Amino acid sequence: MVEDRKNMNSPVGLLKTYGKAYVKLAKLLTSAPSAASMVAQGGLTSRKRFEEIMKQYIPDFSYLHFGDMAIDMLKLLLFSDDPASLPFVANANCKVVAPRLIDFEFIGFGIDNKDVIVNGKYVVANVYMYVKSLYDTQNGVVKVQENFRATLSRDISKPVKMGFSYTKINCPSCGGAFDAYKNKKCPFCSTAYKLQDEEWFILAISKG
Numbered sequence: 001m002v003e004d005r006k007n008m009n010s011p012v013g014l015l016k017t018y019g020k021a022y023v024k025l026a027k028l029l030t031s032a033p034s035a036a037s038m039v040a041q042g043g044l045t046s047r048k049r050f051e052e053i054m055k056q057y058i059p060d061f062s063y064l065h066f067g068d069m070a071i072d073m074l075k076l077l078l079f080s081d082d083p084a085s086l087p088f089v090a091n092a093n094c095k096v097v098a099p100r101l102i103d104f105e106f107i108g109f110g111i112d113n114k115d116v117i118v119n120g121k122y123v124v125a126n127v128y129m130y131v132k133s134l135y136d137t138q139n140g141v142v143k144v145q146e147n148f149r150a151t152l153s154r155d156i157s158k159p160v161k162m163g164f165s166y167t168k169i170n171c172p173s174c175g176g177a178f179d180a181y182k183n184k185k186c187p188f189c190s191t192a193y194k195l196q197d198e199e200w201f202i203l204a205i206s207k208g
Contacts, residue, residue: 044108044130053113057123060160069164069200071106074129074148077205078104087166087180087193088201090153097148097207102141104133110147124153124203151203164199
């Protein structure tokens with residue numbers, strides 16, 4: 001099931017699944033309002049404003065770095081049958097929120113000063129991630145313009161690591177490199193690894 005849904009999160013996967021209907025699906029995704037028009041309406045936050053808000057808490061914050069990581073996390077969360085098992089999820093409260101999703105296109109982020117707080121050494125941000133989604137329903141494929149609310153957190157005492165990768169984690173104890181998707185502990189010295197000590201992690205995910 002997971003593999004099928006991941007495969008459908010690409011043009012090739014959709015083509016294999018729906019054949020000629022993929023052309024219609026592509027038109028559905030691209031027919032929603034543009035990101036620029038949504039910013040003008042107040043639904044999205046511009047890149048400049050987003051950076052201004054986040055740099056109040058993380059001086060070396062990078063919109064591109066955060067955006068790439070947040071979008072990757074959203075994709076893995078939405079197409080996983082067990083979100084809580086992912087290395088960047090902090091607890092078991094993350095559930096499947098879009099079970100019949102077959103594809104989505106990211107539009108942009110939404111955030112405001114009130115959506116960000118500091119809790120001890122962590123910054124906690126409620127980020128709205130706007131997307132154009134396609135769902136497989138009993139009435140066929142339908143298009144939905146929606147947003148997911150992700151509560152993310154990060155240790156503000158740690159510098160931003162531009163080359164950070166979940167697939168190549170360096171153990172804080174022995175320095176050994178391993179894949180956090182496959183190992184919850186270092187396979188060399190058995191030290192438990194906590195992503196919240198290194199990068200952004202997700203506390204909760206929901207629709208709207």
